[in-house]
Amino acid sequence: xxxxxxxxxxxxxxxxxxxxxxxxxxxxxxxxxxxxxxxxxxxxxxxxxxxxxxxxxxxxxxxxxxxxxxxxxxxxxxxxxxxxxxxxxxxxxxxxxxxxxxxxxxxxxxxxxxxxxxxxxxxxxxxxxxxxxxxxxxxxxxxxxxxxxxxxxxxxxxxxxxxxxxxxxxxxxxxxxxxxxxxxxxxxxxxxxxxxxxxxxxxxxxxxxxxxxxxxxxxxxxxxxxxxxxxxxxxxxxxxxxxxxxxxxxxxxxxxxxxxxxxx
Amino acid sequence: xxxxxxxxxxxxxxxxxxxxxxxxxxxxxxxxxxxxxxxxxxxxxxxxxxxxxxxxxxxxxxxxxxxxxxxxxxxxxxxxxxxxxxxxxxxxxxxxxxxxxxxxxxxxxxxxxxxxxxxxxxxxxxxxxxxxxxxxxxxxxxxxxxxxxxxxxxxxxxxxxxxxxxxxxxxxxxxxxxxxxxxxxxxxxxxxxxxxxxxxxxxxxxxxxxxxxxxxxxxxxxxxxxxxxxxxxxxxxxxxxxxxxxxxxxxxxxxxxxxxxxxx
Numbered sequence: 001x002x003x004x005x006x007x008x009x010x011x012x013x014x015x016x017x018x019x020x021x022x023x024x025x026x027x028x029x030x031x032x033x034x035x036x037x038x039x040x041x042x043x044x045x046x047x048x049x050x051x052x053x054x055x056x057x058x059x060x061x062x063x064x065x066x067x068x069x070x071x072x073x074x075x076x077x078x079x080x081x082x083x084x085x086x087x088x089x090x091x092x093x094x095x096x097x098x099x100x101x102x103x104x105x106x107x108x109x110x111x112x113x114x115x116x117x118x119x120x121x122x123x124x125x126x127x128x129x130x131x132x133x134x135x136x137x138x139x140x141x142x143x144x145x146x147x148x149x150x151x152x153x154x155x156x157x158x159x160x161x162x163x164x165x166x167x168x169x170x171x172x173x174x175x176x177x178x179x180x181x182x183x184x185x186x187x188x189x190x191x192x193x194x195x196x197x198x199x200x201x202x203x204x205x206x207x208x209x210x211x212x213x214x215x216x217x218x219x220x221x222x223x224x225x226x227x228x229x230x231x232x233x234x235x236x237x238x239x240x241x242x243x244x245x246x247x248x249x250x251x252x253x254x255x256x257x258x259x260x261x262x263x264x
Numbered sequence: 265x266x267x268x269x270x271x272x273x274x275x276x277x278x279x280x281x282x283x284x285x286x287x288x289x290x291x292x293x294x295x296x297x298x299x300x301x302x303x304x305x306x307x308x309x310x311x312x313x314x315x316x317x318x319x320x321x322x323x324x325x326x327x328x329x330x331x332x333x334x335x336x337x338x339x340x341x342x343x344x345x346x347x348x349x350x351x352x353x354x355x356x357x358x359x360x361x362x363x364x365x366x367x368x369x370x371x372x373x374x375x376x377x378x379x380x381x382x383x384x385x386x387x388x389x390x391x392x393x394x395x396x397x398x399x400x401x402x403x404x405x406x407x408x409x410x411x412x413x414x415x416x417x418x419x420x421x422x423x424x425x426x427x428x429x430x431x432x433x434x435x436x437x438x439x440x441x442x443x444x445x446x447x448x449x450x451x452x453x454x455x456x457x458x459x460x461x462x463x464x465x466x467x468x469x470x471x472x473x474x475x476x477x478x479x480x481x482x483x484x485x486x487x488x489x490x491x492x493x494x495x496x497x498x499x500x501x502x503x504x505x506x507x508x509x510x511x512x513x514x515x516x517x518x519x520x521x522x523x524x525x526x527x528x
Binding site for chain 1: 303433449471
């Protein structure tokens with residue numbers, strides 16, 4: 001599996017991906033899921049992928065080779081929307097080529113891409129592109145996308161992130177979201193690729209790979225576990241005494257009755 | 265969907281379940297997923313269920329009716345293990361009755377139960393019982409089970425819980441695990457049923473239903489979101505300056521190279 005998350009915020013974008021692939025528990029490998037497309041101060045896109053690796057690598061290869069669809073590729077697309085269309089068309093070309101053979105082996109055509117960035121003169125934009133080649137764009141109300149093993153790392157994003165969140169806080173939040181996933185699911189693994197983009201820069205602000213030895217990430221994950229335990233301990237305990245039953249944690253104004261109890 | 269979690273700890277047990285069922289987004293209902301079986305100071309079991317409601321209700325009905333399998337039911341089973349076998353056999357009886365008809369409608373035979381408690385003279389024990397009627401028991405190393413929408417609420421458990429955790433802390437942690445799930449997945453919903461059991465008591469320590477109006481749960485969920493944001497803000501930001509690149513968040517000793525960048 002895979003976990004990738006990207007946020008498109010007022011001040012820029014954050015992309016974070018793991019690098020583990022697996023086909024069963026005994027076939028584990030490390031593959032980069034992030035790739036950056038950069039044309040000097042004209043456009044910069046970051047793409048992350050999940051799903052069948054043979055599919056996602058083929059799609060990536062077409063994009064890297066600059067293959068044109070109706071005359072358009074990532075380098076000459078007029079808008080980020082048009083660039084996302086290029087990614088979608090590359091997916092459809094791989095689908096046309098491989099789906100029948102995959103299905104005959106009982107394998108679904110399965111791939112997902114997060115694609116985003118900025119073309120000079122346009123705002124920064126983020127897209128979630130599906131196996132069918134169609135896609136949705138993020139908005140200020142729904143400003144992040146996840147692909148792969150998304151559930152473990154979703155609560156922290158839902159609790160902390162909004163469109164006005166700073167890039168620093170968003171980066172920490174993405175790293176914690178990833179760490180929650182790493183801790184609870186062995187199909188997601190280090191190293192991580194992190195890309196932070198400041199809007200209108202049209203160049204990488206930060207693009208680094210983070211492994212087990214990275215001091216900041218090690219500090220963050222240790223500190224986080226510790227702080228979580230601290231706050232949960234600092235929150236007032238439910239008090240089980242009869243009096244508190246009535247006030248703190250009680251059935252009063254409860255719309256269901258007591259828990260069904262069968263006695264013998 | 266459903267989310268249920270149970271912890272079997274040194275000092276006792278905590279069970280927590282939601283009450284939402286859904287068949288698609290337009291067929292949402294409230295059904296209790298927790299039931300308690302109690303025989304005065306002799307035995308006390310708590311059972312929670314997920315999966316197909318028609319199946320889980322049938323299984324529950326057989327257990328409530330005291331149906332015997334090879335002469336054994338929940339009221340006369342000699343051990344909690346034997347009681348878990350009774351639940352497994354009830355599942356198999358429903359399976360024998362309904363599976364063919366379900367399959368002919370392209371519906372899987374799908375149910376999961378968490379079942380645990382204590383019989384006088386034996387320690388408190390917790391089981392995760394599958395659709396096939398087989399089951400596993402928790403251990404001090406793996407002291408909790410989840411069924412249903414388990415992923416959202418797993419990271420907090422993995423970070424905080426161990427076998428020595430107090431019942432108060434475990435209860436708070438289960439409530440936060442549930443709240444993370446409620447916040448990120450609309451197929452899980454209030455009210456909640458909470459049962460706390462102190463080992464060797466062979467009676468309910470606390471068995472309450474928690475709805476939107478419950479003051480303690482409201483306080484906990486508001487406070488938690490706020491505290492999470494506070495700690496994440498209090499953690500040192502990654503510093504993007506060139507110098508700090510080399511020390512705090514850098515590629516040094518990284519086992520992968522830089523993120524692949526395609527230039528044009």
